[in-house]
Amino acid sequence: MNKSGLPCPFSGCGSSDAFSWETEKQVGKCFSCNESYPQKGMVLHSWASQEYPLKDNKSMTVDDMVSRSKPMSRDDTPSDGLVYKEFRGISTSTMEFFKVKTNDVKQVYPYPNGTNKVRMLPKDFSRNGGFKADSLFGSNLFPVGCARKVTVCEGELDAMSAHQMLSGGGYINPVVSLPSASPNGKLWGNVSAYLDSFDQIILSVDNDDAGREVAEVLFDLFPDKVHIMDHGIHKDANDFLLASAGRAYKSAWWSAKKYSPAGFTAGAEDWLKAVHEETPYEYTPTFSEALNDVTRGWVKGGITVVKAPPGTGKTSVFRAAQHDLVVKKNMRVGVLHMEEMKSTTARGMATYHLGKNVNTQEDQEFYDVSNESLDIAISEVVEDNKFVAFEVNPQDPIEDTLKQAKYAVTVYGCDYLFIDHLQRLAYLSGVDGATAALTELGVRLVEFSKRRNVGIICISHVNDDGKTKYAKSIEEEAIMLIELKRDMKAEGDDANYTTVEVTKNRPYSRLGEAGRLHYNPETTIVKGV
Numbered sequence: 001m002n003k004s005g006l007p008c009p010f011s012g013c014g015s016s017d018a019f020s021w022e023t024e025k026q027v028g029k030c031f032s033c034n035e036s037y038p039q040k041g042m043v044l045h046s047w048a049s050q051e052y053p054l055k056d057n058k059s060m061t062v063d064d065m066v067s068r069s070k071p072m073s074r075d076d077t078p079s080d081g082l083v084y085k086e087f088r089g090i091s092t093s094t095m096e097f098f099k100v101k102t103n104d105v106k107q108v109y110p111y112p113n114g115t116n117k118v119r120m121l122p123k124d125f126s127r128n129g130g131f132k133a134d135s136l137f138g139s140n141l142f143p144v145g146c147a148r149k150v151t152v153c154e155g156e157l158d159a160m161s162a163h164q165m166l167s168g169g170g171y172i173n174p175v176v177s178l179p180s181a182s183p184n185g186k187l188w189g190n191v192s193a194y195l196d197s198f199d200q201i202i203l204s205v206d207n208d209d210a211g212r213e214v215a216e217v218l219f220d221l222f223p224d225k226v227h228i229m230d231h232g233i234h235k236d237a238n239d240f241l242l243a244s245a246g247r248a249y250k251s252a253w254w255s256a257k258k259y260s261p262a263g264f265t266a267g268a269e270d271w272l273k274a275v276h277e278e279t280p281y282e283y284t285p286t287f288s289e290a291l292n293d294v295t296r297g298w299v300k301g302g303i304t305v306v307k308a309p310p311g312t313g314k315t316s317v318f319r320a321a322q323h324d325l326v327v328k329k330n331m332r333v334g335v336l337h338m339e340e341m342k343s344t345t346a347r348g349m350a351t352y353h354l355g356k357n358v359n360t361q362e363d364q365e366f367y368d369v370s371n372e373s374l375d376i377a378i379s380e381v382v383e384d385n386k387f388v389a390f391e392v393n394p395q396d397p398i399e400d401t402l403k404q405a406k407y408a409v410t411v412y413g414c415d416y417l418f419i420d421h422l423q424r425l426a427y428l429s430g431v432d433g434a435t436a437a438l439t440e441l442g443v444r445l446v447e448f449s450k451r452r453n454v455g456i457i458c459i460s461h462v463n464d465d466g467k468t469k470y471a472k473s474i475e476e477e478a479i480m481l482i483e484l485k486r487d488m489k490a491e492g493d494d495a496n497y498t499t500v501e502v503t504k505n506r507p508y509s510r511l512g513e514a515g516r517l518h519y520n521p522e523t524t525i526v527k528g529v
Contacts (some may be wrong), residue, residue, distance in 0.1 A: 009042075010043065074128075107121065109137055136176040136191050138156075149173075150198040152177070153204045157238045158204065161238040195221075195225075202229060206236055226259040261451055284331055284415070288514070298325070301479075302456070303458060304457045304479065306459050307460050312484045318420055332385075349378065398425065401419070416456070422471045423469050426438050458474065479504075481505075
């Protein structure tokens with residue numbers, strides 16, 4: 001499983017959110033310092049051996065790491081002589097505008113959140129203990145919506161360089177910088193409203209993996225606003241400035257093209273990169289061993305549709321899957337439950353966590369569960385925003401579902417999204433246009449799920465004859481179809497069993513019955529049998 005947005009283990013970097021770690025392969029890369037992990041002779045923070053263990057790696061042991069590690073530290077170097085002064089072509093007046101001071105040993109960048117990022121000269125960011133990478137450098141200097149365009153750079157020096165080259169003519173040219181090359185979800189959540197106040201977002205970033213990742217994240221948040229500059233022979237904005245190419249930078253800025261994630265894969269390097277970095281059909285086992293035997297698990301990079309007629313217990317199955325993913329599999333989950341209140345969702349998750357029915361206040365009292373126990377259970381499920389729920393605008397359900405899905409993945413880091421149910425979205429779109437609306441939604445969700453490697457699991461209602469209502473096209477787009485069947489005429493405990501059948505399995509081909517699920521009417525909990 002790949003995890004991103006993690007602190008870099010290399011002591012000379014200092015990034016809190018630029019590291020990507022592949023847990024099974026036990027390899028990683030920091031997109032801030034651009035170092036691969038592990039490597040011979042690496043110098044690491046003291047905590048690296050626990051966070052990124054290499055117990056199965058022959059060339060680098062945990063003991064090797066600890067012996068060469070050193071802790072992340074706060075800046076304790078003298079602040080004497082910190083002044084506004086020219087640095088790498090950036091003028092004293094620009095430094096003063098951005099409140100950046102320099103002395104013989106360091107340069108200090110003040111951030112709007114009240115913390116400082118420190119650069120030990122010439123380029124060492126290892127003394128940034130306490131720095132919070134959750135705001136944009138320079139954003140406090142340019143009010144919300146103060147211009148049509150805002151320029152976003154990857155580094156503070158680039159932001160100051162860009163502002164210096166773009167200034168003049170009596171216009172406000174807001175330029176801000178990301179706190180690192182691979183920002184975390186908290187940053188995007190904090191700055192989304194600010195960036196959205198501008199008509200265009202001009203990206204002036206490196207043409208590397210980290211730069212492209214930033215472009216894709218912003219594209220997901222603001223698909224109609226993101227434009228990207230072509231730096232040509234220059235690496236970044238400061239490179240333009242040092243080359244006295246300010247006019248060329250302005251030209252590239254005016255010529256920024258609207259960003260599109262589409263592109264070509266060509267040449268051995270591109271193909272090999274795809275093979276070694278992409279994780280097609282990555283999956284997480286479900287709560288049912290029998291279902292895992294057929295599907296392996298909930299698959300990422302596509303849509304899974306769970307089909308069933310009304311009254312089959314689809315939402316109960318979703319609840320079991322969601323709690324299992326969040327609590328037992330340590331996944332991040334976002335849910336769209338359009339037919340229930342948020343308190344119902346929370347109580348349903350607490351029911352699985354406690355093993356007791358607390359779906360209503362009356363149930364809670366009957367099973368003698370205190371409010372304190374309920375609150376603790378809910379808090380444990382949702383801690384660190386690993387379980388989030390979102391709503392959609394009923395006036396524009398399809399577009400808003402896409403927007404909210406992208407936000408859940410980008411800001412909250414969701415691994416899986418659950419949509420309950422597709423037909424409700426269709427009804428909101430109007431019966432006449434329901435099929436067309438769900439067709440559009442399916443195509444766009446598939447593109448998004450592949451590009452961001454997220455699993456999207458949808459409930460779809462079927463008619464009495466087993467046909468999907470309005471959502472046939474999404475079935476065709478899906479990589480997995482799971483059908484739930486229950487004998488509505490059964491009596492006694494037999495009525496509490498649901499048969500599971502896999503009717504489409506693009507990743508792993510196996511089809512057929514995948515066990516049964518049992519619903520306990522006392523606890524309201526679903527389990528695989």
